[in-house]
Amino acid sequence: xxxxxxxxxxxxxxxxxxxxxxxxxxxxxxxxxxxxxxxxxxxxxxxxxxxxxxxxxxxxxxxxxxxxxxxxxxxxxxxxxxxxxxxxxxxxxxxxxxxxxxxxxxxxxxxxxxxxxxxxxxxxxxxxxxxxxxxxxxxxxxxxxxxxxxxxxxxxxxxxxxxxxxxxxxxxxxxxxxxxxxxxxxxxxxxxxxxxxxxxxxxxxxxxxxxxxxxxxxxxxxxxxxxxxxxxxxxxxxxxxxxxxxxxxxxxxxxxxxxxxxxxxxxxxxxxxxxxxxxxxxxxxxxxxxxxxxxxxxxxxxxxxxxxxxxxxxxxxxxxxxxxxxxxx
Amino acid sequence: xxxxxxxxxxxxxxxxxxxxxxxxxxxxxxxxxxxxxxxxxxxxxxxxxxxxxxxxxxxxxxxxxxxxxxxxxxxxxxxxxxxxxxxxxxxxxxxxxxxxxxxxxxxxxxxxxxxxxxxxxxxxxxxxxxxxxxxxxxxxxxxxxxxxxxxxxxxxxxxxxxxxxxxxxxxxxxxxxxxxxxxxxxxxxxxxxxxxxxxxxxxxxxxxxxxxxxxxxxxxxxxxxxxxxxxxxxxxxxxxxxxxxxxxxxxxxxxxxxxxxxxxxxxxxxxxxxxxxxxxxxxxxxxxxxxxxxxxxxxxxxxxxxxxxxxxxxxxxxxxxxxxxxxxxxxxxxxxxxxx
Numbered sequence: 001x002x003x004x005x006x007x008x009x010x011x012x013x014x015x016x017x018x019x020x021x022x023x024x025x026x027x028x029x030x031x032x033x034x035x036x037x038x039x040x041x042x043x044x045x046x047x048x049x050x051x052x053x054x055x056x057x058x059x060x061x062x063x064x065x066x067x068x069x070x071x072x073x074x075x076x077x078x079x080x081x082x083x084x085x086x087x088x089x090x091x092x093x094x095x096x097x098x099x100x101x102x103x104x105x106x107x108x109x110x111x112x113x114x115x116x117x118x119x120x121x122x123x124x125x126x127x128x129x130x131x132x133x134x135x136x137x138x139x140x141x142x143x144x145x146x147x148x149x150x151x152x153x154x155x156x157x158x159x160x161x162x163x164x165x166x167x168x169x170x171x172x173x174x175x176x177x178x179x180x181x182x183x184x185x186x187x188x189x190x191x192x193x194x195x196x197x198x199x200x201x202x203x204x205x206x207x208x209x210x211x212x213x214x215x216x217x218x219x220x221x222x223x224x225x226x227x228x229x230x231x232x233x234x235x236x237x238x239x240x241x242x243x244x245x246x247x248x249x250x251x252x253x254x255x256x257x258x259x260x261x262x263x264x265x266x267x268x269x270x271x272x273x274x275x276x277x278x279x280x281x282x283x284x285x286x287x288x289x290x291x292x293x294x295x296x297x298x299x300x301x302x303x304x305x306x307x308x309x310x311x312x313x314x315x316x317x318x319x320x321x322x323x324x325x326x327x328x329x
Numbered sequence: 330x331x332x333x334x335x336x337x338x339x340x341x342x343x344x345x346x347x348x349x350x351x352x353x354x355x356x357x358x359x360x361x362x363x364x365x366x367x368x369x370x371x372x373x374x375x376x377x378x379x380x381x382x383x384x385x386x387x388x389x390x391x392x393x394x395x396x397x398x399x400x401x402x403x404x405x406x407x408x409x410x411x412x413x414x415x416x417x418x419x420x421x422x423x424x425x426x427x428x429x430x431x432x433x434x435x436x437x438x439x440x441x442x443x444x445x446x447x448x449x450x451x452x453x454x455x456x457x458x459x460x461x462x463x464x465x466x467x468x469x470x471x472x473x474x475x476x477x478x479x480x481x482x483x484x485x486x487x488x489x490x491x492x493x494x495x496x497x498x499x500x501x502x503x504x505x506x507x508x509x510x511x512x513x514x515x516x517x518x519x520x521x522x523x524x525x526x527x528x529x530x531x532x533x534x535x536x537x538x539x540x541x542x543x544x545x546x547x548x549x550x551x552x553x554x555x556x557x558x559x560x561x562x563x564x565x566x567x568x569x570x571x572x573x574x575x576x577x578x579x580x581x582x583x584x585x586x587x588x589x590x591x592x593x594x595x596x597x598x599x600x601x602x603x604x605x606x607x608x609x610x611x612x613x614x615x616x617x618x619x620x621x622x623x624x625x626x627x628x629x630x631x632x633x634x635x636x637x638x639x640x641x642x643x644x645x646x647x648x649x650x651x652x653x654x655x656x657x658x659x660x661x662x663x664x665x666x667x668x669x
Contacts, residue, residue: 016582017585040622069606082577139604140588205622
C-alpha cells in the first residue's frame, strides 16, 4: 500500500485544480467499481453496487496550495493561499505548478520576525524577468507544496497526507471489500479546503442514507502541543465533533460497534477547530446521518504531514467493516 | 442613457423595485417571459432551444442605510445595509425613503470636537441624517422607521471614456446584462437580476435553485485598486485594461474550462482582458456554484474604483468590451464551440 500512498500524495492537486489526482484515482479504482462519473464541480463519483441503502464515503482529493496574483518585472510571483496556510511554514519551501514548474518561497527583508505575513512572501521560479516567468506561469495559476514521500518505517511523511491518505484508504477498501451491504458511492471530493464545496453538491445529487467522511485529524502527542486525546499509532478515530458537525450519535455508535466486532483499535476524537466534508453532507436536503473516520496526523497543512502506517492499515479494515455491515440507525 | 438611469436609481438591498421597473421597461421589446420570485429576483427567460440552460446573473441591490430611530430634535439615526466604510459617510448628501427626501449626514463640527475626537473615526453612533426637520413630529410626516437611504450621487462623465456615479457595483453588471439580453442566442437563457447580494448573496441562491442552470455567468462591477497606496502587486484590477475575470474569490473557484474559453475569445477578437488579482470578497457566483448538484460558474467584471462608497468610477471602454465578450461567449456556447 505504501507504493499507492507515495503516488497519491506526490500528485499535484490543490483545491479547484484536481484534474491530475482525479485521473490517477480513476485509473486505480476502475477495475473495482461498477460506474464512474465526474460532476459539475469535478468530484469523482464511483458506484460499487451491493444493493440496499446508499452509503456515501467522501475523501477529498484537493490539497492546500497557493494562487499567483502578480508577476513583477523581475519575474517574482506574488500569491494568495488556497486553503489554510501559515506563512511560518512557507519560507524556504518549494512549490510545484500543474505543468511541473518548481519555485522557492522567499521573503522580503523583515525588521522583526513578527512582521512575517503572507504578503511579505514571494515565489522565485528562477526567471530573470516577467517575460521569462510568463513562459511557465501565469496569473491565476495554482501550485501545491513540492515534497517527496518519506517512509520512516512505521511513520510516513509527505505533503498532502491531508487528505490523500484518506483517498488511498478508500481506494484500498474498494479493492478489499468482499460483501458490500450497500450501494457504495465512493466520492473523491473537490474543494474541501476552501469550504467543503465538492461534498455539498455531490451529497445533494446522491442523497445518501448514510454519509461518512474520511479525513485526517490533529493529535496531542507532540511537545507542548494542543490538548487532545488523539495520538499516532493508536488507531483511526471515530469522530464525535469538529467545527462543521456533531456526528450523528447513531453513526458514531455504529462505527464503534464495527471496530469492536472486528477487533480494530480505534480512538474517539473531539476536534476543537477544523471542519470536514461530513459537515456539508449532514446538512443536505432534509438532513443525512453522518460521521467521520479520521487518521491522526501531525503537522497538518505543512509540507511534512506525518501519519502512522498502522493507523492507515486499521483505517482500511474499519472502512471495509463499515462497507460490509448494515447500518440500522 | 441606461447606465445613468440604473446608477441613479434607488435600490438598496431588499428595496430593489425601482431598479426592477427600469430593467423591465428597457427590456420589454426583447423579452417575452418574465419571472419574479418570492425574494424579488427578476428573471428574464429567453429561448426554448432545449439546449444548454445558461444563467446570467447581475445583482440589482446596492449598499445603503436604513433609518433606525428619530430623535426628538428630528434628526434620524441609521444602520448600514451592506458593507459601507464608516469613514466615507460623514457630510454626504443622501436620499431618504419612498418620498425621496433629501438629507445630509451630519456630525459634530470640527470646532466643537475635543483634540482626541479629531484623531478618531466618527463612530456610527455619532452620525445622524439631517433632513431639516424641526422636531420628531415634523420628521415623522416624511419619514418612517425602516425607510431606506441611498447616496444622492449624480451620474457624470469626466471624459469621453471615464464616468462616475453611484452603485456601479452592480448596476454596471445590470446594464451589461440588459445589452446582452437584447440579442438572440440558440440557448435557453435565464437573465437573473438578483436581490440582496450585498447582505449575503441571498437572492442568487434561490434563483439558481429554481433555474437549475447547466452553467452560469455572473456579471459584476468589481473592486479596482490601481491607485496609491497599493503596491503594484496588490492591484486588484486596473481601470481601462478590459473586463476582469475572477479565477477565485472567498466564495468560489471559477470553472477553468470557461475561463480558458473566455481567454481564447478575447485573444481572437482583440478584446483586452485581465484577471482579478485579489481573492477576497464574495459574489453571487459562490451561491450559484453550490446549488443542488453544482453549477460551473465564471465571474466577468467591469473594473470600478471606489465601490461601496458614494461615488464609483468606471471606464466605458471596459464596459463595452464586457458586453462584447459576454455576447461572443454565449454565441460560442450556442455554436457548440464550447462543451463542458
